[in-house]
Amino acid sequence: MTDATPPVLESEPSAAAALFGDRIELARSFTASLAEQGETLGLIGPRELPQLWSRHILNSALLAPLLRGRVGDVGSGAGLPGLVLAIARPDVELTLIEPMERRTDWLQSEVDRMALPNVRVLRARAEDLHGNGQLLPLDQVTARAVSALRTLIPLTAPLVRSAGELILLKGGRAQDEIAAAQKVIRKHRLQDVEVLELGGEHGLETTRVVRAVVDP
Numbered sequence: 001m002t003d004a005t006p007p008v009l010e011s012e013p014s015a016a017a018a019l020f021g022d023r024i025e026l027a028r029s030f031t032a033s034l035a036e037q038g039e040t041l042g043l044i045g046p047r048e049l050p051q052l053w054s055r056h057i058l059n060s061a062l063l064a065p066l067l068r069g070r071v072g073d074v075g076s077g078a079g080l081p082g083l084v085l086a087i088a089r090p091d092v093e094l095t096l097i098e099p100m101e102r103r104t105d106w107l108q109s110e111v112d113r114m115a116l117p118n119v120r121v122l123r124a125r126a127e128d129l130h131g132n133g134q135l136l137p138l139d140q141v142t143a144r145a146v147s148a149l150r151t152l153i154p155l156t157a158p159l160v161r162s163a164g165e166l167i168l169l170k171g172g173r174a175q176d177e178i179a180a181a182q183k184v185i186r187k188h189r190l191q192d193v194e195v196l197e198l199g200g201e202h203g204l205e206t207t208r209v210v211r212a213v214v215d216p
């Protein structure tokens, strides 16, 4: 016998209003749209609905205070963290870099629907943008759930200007990934590699972020 109870969207945690401030209505609108269409479009699994706010939207929004200038989000997928960050930080210019057409179509339709002026959607693989004068230099690059640091650093570091930053959402094994990535950390001349633990101050599960300065 299968459990026929459909998954229900998590109710909005109180931290959402604190993290999004006067942008909360846009955050609600994006979350509702993702909850409605995300499974059909293959962006999220049905089991994500009961944790959509805390595990995905707020997890992404935790990066908002770390951002400045021109930011690229590599492998945006459903818009995590890039589109959520563009909502939270209208003063920051976001470029969402995603190779899959189905996903860039979704991202562009959400950008248009919410009339966000600070977002550009680029259908591309990160490595194909290395040396691209129209995009570069970026002040920072974010990424979430794209690959382990050992392969993620060579994809992302060449997109960032000298003294810019990588801001990479990682799981509980962030320190192990840093240890396994020493060779590429040296090759890409990353400095001040650190693991930030965010979320606790908002009563959320701890989220680990690897932050590093690129080739200063």
Ligand SMILES: C[S@@+](CC[C@H](N)C(=O)[O-])C[C@H]1O[C@@H](n2cnc3c(N)ncnc32)[C@H](O)[C@@H]1O
Residues within 6 Å of the ligand: 074, 075, 076, 077, 078, 079, 080, 081, 097, 098, 099, 100, 103, 124, 125, 126, 127, 143, 144, 145, 146, 155
């Ligand atoms: C597991 S999904 C994660 C999506 C989103 N960041 C999230 O946290 O839900 C990984 C995404 O990275 C994209 N991706 C994979 N390789 C990439 C590359 N070389 N450059 C840019 N994006 C890439 C995939 O198309 C996919 O959308």
